[in-house]
Amino acid sequence: MASVFEFKSRLNLVELLGVKARDILELRHGLAAVPGSSIYHHTHRFLQQHHYLYPEPPNDFAFWIGHALAMDDLAERLASIDTIRFRRIEELRARLLEILDQWGDDDRMRAKACNEGEEFHFMSSRTFVLPTPLRAANLAEFAACLRRISFDSLYYHIFEARLRLGRDDNDFSVWFRANGFQELAREMARLDPYTITMEGLRRKIIQLVDAHA
Amino acid sequence: MPEIADFVPIVGESVVADLRALAGRLRGRRILNVNSTAVGGGVAEILSRMLPLLHQLEVDAHWDVIKGNERFFHVTKKMHNALHGGSEPISGEEFAFFLETNRDNLQGMDLGADIVFIHDPQPIALVEKKDGGRWVWRCHIDFTSPQAGTWEFLKGYIERYDAAVFSAPAFSRPLAVRQVLIQPSIDPLSDKNRELDEEAVAGICDRFGLDRRRPIITQISRFDYLKDPLGVIRAYQLVKRHVDCQLVLAGGGATDDPEGAQVLEEVKGAAAEDPDIFVLFLPPASDVEINALQRASTIVLQKSLREGFGLTVSEALWKAKPVIASAVGGIPQQIAHKYSGILTHSIDGTAYWIKQLLQEPEFARKLGENGREHVRNNFLITRHIRDYLLLFLSLFTRGDVVYL
Numbered sequence: 001m002a003s004v005f006e007f008k009s010r011l012n013l014v015e016l017l018g019v020k021a022r023d024i025l026e027l028r029h030g031l032a033a034v035p036g037s038s039i040y041h042h043t044h045r046f047l048q049q050h051h052y053l054y055p056e057p058p059n060d061f062a063f064w065i066g067h068a069l070a071m072d073d074l075a076e077r078l079a080s081i082d083t084i085r086f087r088r089i090e091e092l093r094a095r096l097l098e099i100l101d102q103w104g105d106d107d108r109m110r111a112k113a114c115n116e117g118e119e120f121h122f123m124s125s126r127t128f129v130l131p132t133p134l135r136a137a138n139l140a141e142f143a144a145c146l147r148r149i150s151f152d153s154l155y156y157h158i159f160e161a162r163l164r165l166g167r168d169d170n171d172f173s174v175w176f177r178a179n180g181f182q183e184l185a186r187e188m189a190r191l192d193p194y195t196i197t198m199e200g201l202r203r204k205i206i207q208l209v210d211a212h213a
Numbered sequence: 214m215p216e217i218a219d220f221v222p223i224v225g226e227s228v229v230a231d232l233r234a235l236a237g238r239l240r241g242r243r244i245l246n247v248n249s250t251a252v253g254g255g256v257a258e259i260l261s262r263m264l265p266l267l268h269q270l271e272v273d274a275h276w277d278v279i280k281g282n283e284r285f286f287h288v289t290k291k292m293h294n295a296l297h298g299g300s301e302p303i304s305g306e307e308f309a310f311f312l313e314t315n316r317d318n319l320q321g322m323d324l325g326a327d328i329v330f331i332h333d334p335q336p337i338a339l340v341e342k343k344d345g346g347r348w349v350w351r352c353h354i355d356f357t358s359p360q361a362g363t364w365e366f367l368k369g370y371i372e373r374y375d376a377a378v379f380s381a382p383a384f385s386r387p388l389a390v391r392q393v394l395i396q397p398s399i400d401p402l403s404d405k406n407r408e409l410d411e412e413a414v415a416g417i418c419d420r421f422g423l424d425r426r427r428p429i430i431t432q433i434s435r436f437d438y439l440k441d442p443l444g445v446i447r448a449y450q451l452v453k454r455h456v457d458c459q460l461v462l463a464g465g466g467a468t469d470d471p472e473g474a475q476v477l478e479e480v481k482g483a484a485a486e487d488p489d490i491f492v493l494f495l496p497p498a499s500d501v502e503i504n505a506l507q508r509a510s511t512i513v514l515q516k517s518l519r520e521g522f523g524l525t526v527s528e529a530l531w532k533a534k535p536v537i538a539s540a541v542g543g544i545p546q547q548i549a550h551k552y553s554g555i556l557t558h559s560i561d562g563t564a565y566w567i568k569q570l571l572q573e574p575e576f577a578r579k580l581g582e583n584g585r586e587h588v589r590n591n592f593l594i595t596r597h598i599r600d601y602l603l604l605f606l607s608l609f610t611r612g613d614v615v616y617l
């Protein structure tokens with residue numbers, strides 16, 4: 001008998017930190033100083049706001065460097081960070097800083113500033129986790145719930161749980177593994193949710209679960 | 214007025230369920246909104262639509278308005294201009310009168326609430342009476358480059374609040390209090406945005422003499438230099454050399470605004486020789502007409518030189534229209550270039566993209582569809598209510614992750 005999986009949802013309130021950057025050096029200083037919730041926000045905001053538009057959302061840092069500073073090379077290096085690889089926000093922060101430091105020294109970092117009005121504004125988010133009425137005690141019920149949950153719920157269990165709440169894996173894989181669905185857990189772990197739209201992700205997970213139900 | 218359940222077909226059941234769940238956590242908390250006008254202006258408009266919905270969600274929300282005489286509003290208008298970067302100084306005497314009016318209002322107001330939500334600068338000094346409860350200051354105006362003296366004056370008050378709310382990241386600045394980003398919204402069930410049948414749209418177009426068989430390019434905005442109506446006409450003229458189309462410039466404006474009247478005259482002058490340019494000065498309460506004009510348009514423009522947030526962009530995107538707009542103010546939050554609309558920086562760029570979209574209707578259609586989904590997810594009144602409820606809850610909770 002499998003344990004019951006309780007689907008949760010989450011809502012975010014965006015906070016402004018009053019810190020802005022006009023060039024790469026200021027961005028680097030901000031990146032090093034802002035709270036982890038800000039790094040999380042800027043590496044996941046696109047995923048939430050534009051999930052229906054394109055499957056490969058860049059992080060805010062890459063987007064800003066590409067658009068406001070027109071430094072396509074550096075933007076691409078930051079955009080191609082394999083976010084799924086990181087288990088902790090601090091590791092992700094360290095990787096972002098490492099890329100900037102490898103790219104150039106302080107002089108190169110301050111050599112080009114954005115136009116007025118195009119500054120990078122550091123933000124963070126406060127997450128509110130809400131219960132939902134959806135419960136699953138087996139794979140068939142799990143798949144049925146997946147068809148009904150909101151993107152916020154899917155987002156919470158896949159992205160938020162793993163990187164923001166510091167769990168080792170996404171909530172679905174943890175439940176599959178704990179309930180004896182090892183192969184399904186392995187297949188789930190192979191998915192890179194960062195390179196797929198939320199609706200595409202939902203479809204993929206439903207396919208995987210259906211195949212084992 | 215719409216029922217909260219009327220939003221379910223538009224935003225989905227889970228969004229409305231979230232609102233009910235959040236509202237339930239605020240039960241027993243009294244929330245008092247205070248602004249400076251009961252009618253007219255964006256703040257009064259959003260509060261008058263939002264409060265009935267909050268009441269349906271069983272949130273104990275109230276709304277009070279401060280009183281002021283002509284001199285007070287003259288000073289607050291100067292403050293407004295100063296926050297927009299205007300250079301006209303405000304004298305010490307005027308600041309003193311501003312404070313005196315706020316203090317006079319304190320005498321007659323019941324500010325006993327769990328959350329006191331003060332909108333814009335006019336009532337900002339009411340915070341002098343803060344003695345319990347949580348106080349939030351909500352800034353609805355463009356704060357990108359405020360005049361130093363006015364900013365310093367207001368900052369002294371803002372930092373006495375528990376939190377400040379801004380509409381765009383660029384309005385944020387170093388402050389000793391929490392700052393929250395809450396963007397404005399449109400109401401999809403209001404006269405300006407609700408669905409209109411083809412007959413209503415056709416009737417209004419006929420009334421204005423528009424030819425529905427040819428493309429219609431539209432900009433809805435006040436007649437104001439900052440909306441660059443003359444630049445819009447120039448862009449249209451560049452397009453017209455190659456593609457047949459009509460241009461609609463429609464909007465209202467205060468009749469006692471001498472600059473507005475002057476802009477209108479200049480626009481009429483620039484349009485006089487071309488029967489395909491329609492300059493429509495609309496009276497107040499023309500929401501259905503604006504709705505119909507947006508729906509009849511092939512492309513909607515918002516070629517502003519400066520913009521607070523530019524909700525006309527969301528209005529047009531909600532109608533699934535391809536929008537070409539300047540990358541200023543809050544517009545880039547509403548448009549991701551080439552995904553949910555087009556962002557431009559010049560008259561030539563605007564003309565180029567008008568031609569592109571007129572000749573690539575499939576691409577234009579996709580932009581409009583994406584734009585509508587972006588607005589559905591981010592700029593409808595339900596998201597605005599959700600953010601306010603989260604803000605209220607955040608005043609009583611700690612930490613980056615809150616389990617409700």
